[in-house]
Amino acid sequence: xxxxxxxAVVAIxxxxxxxxxxxxxxxxxSMQVALDVASDLGVATVSHTNFLGDEWQIEGRDRTGRxxxxxxxxxxxxxxxxxxxx
Numbered sequence: 001x002x003x004x005x006x007x008a009v010v011a012i013x014x015x016x017x018x019x020x021x022x023x024x025x026x027x028x029x030s031m032q033v034a035l036d037v038a039s040d041l042g043v044a045t046v047s048h049t050n051f052l053g054d055e056w057q058i059e060g061r062d063r064t065g066r067x068x069x070x071x072x073x074x075x076x077x078x079x080x081x082x083x084x085x086x
Contacts, residue, residue, distance in 0.1 A: 028074040034058060037077055038070040055080055 031049055034056035038046070046060040056072045067085035072078070 029056075029072070029077045031056065033077055034072040034074075037072045037079060041068075041070055041079065041082060043068060043070060 031051070035043075035046060035049070035058060038058040038060070042062045043058060043060040044063045046058060048057075048059040050057040050059075051074070053074070055074050057069060058072065059067070059069045062068055062084075069081075069083040071080040071082075073080055
């Protein structure tokens, strides 16, 4: 009986697992392009990047060490917002 139960449990477990699917970015810009935009605005050291579906949020520090965050539109690459720490 045991020899039947274990393979059945394994088969059920494997059957219920969904394959990992890559996220289709379509016509959206890559993270590297968004980082280049942020770098052009003064981000020298990146601490966090976050993709929110319609924009990239890039946090980091400028050359003087001040915190800043740049929001970049994920489709056009345009800058939506720049926050700088004072």
